[in-house]
Amino acid sequence: MNNSCGIFAASILALGLAAAPALAQEKSPASDEYEAAMKDMQSRMMEASDDQADVEFAKKMIEHHQGGVAMVDIVLKYTEDEKLREMAQKTKAMQEKETKELQAWIEENDK
Numbered sequence: 001m002n003n004s005c006g007i008f009a010a011s012i013l014a015l016g017l018a019a020a021p022a023l024a025q026e027k028s029p030a031s032d033e034y035e036a037a038m039k040d041m042q043s044r045m046m047e048a049s050d051d052q053a054d055v056e057f058a059k060k061m062i063e064h065h066q067g068g069v070a071m072v073d074i075v076l077k078y079t080e081d082e083k084l085r086e087m088a089q090k091t092k093a094m095q096e097k098e099t100k101e102l103q104a105w106i107e108e109n110d111k
Contacts, residue, residue, distance in 0.1 A: 029078060033074045037067060038067065040070070041063060044066070045060045045064060045067075048060045052110070058102045058105055061098075062099050062102050062103065065099045065102075068091060072088045072092040076089070
C-alpha cells in the first residue's frame, strides 16, 4: 500500500473511532444498510488502483459515486419526506451521470 493510501485509511479509521460513541446511540431502521453500503464502498475504493494517478482517481470516484447511489436507494426505501426524496433522486441522477462520464474518460485515457 502506498503512503497516501495508508494515510487515507488511517484517516478513515480515526474518523470511525471518533464517531464510535455516537454510533452507540439509537439507530434508524436503515442504519445497518447504510453501514453495509459504506463498508462495501470503502472496500471497493481501496481496491480500485492503477499505475496512473489520474486513472486511479477516476476509478476510486466511480466506486464513491456508486456508494452514493446505494445510499440513495436506502433512503428512498425508508423516507416519506418529499423534499428529501427529491434531493436524493437528484443526487442519484448526478452520481450516475458522473459515473458514466468517468467511465468514458477511463476508456479514452487508460493507456
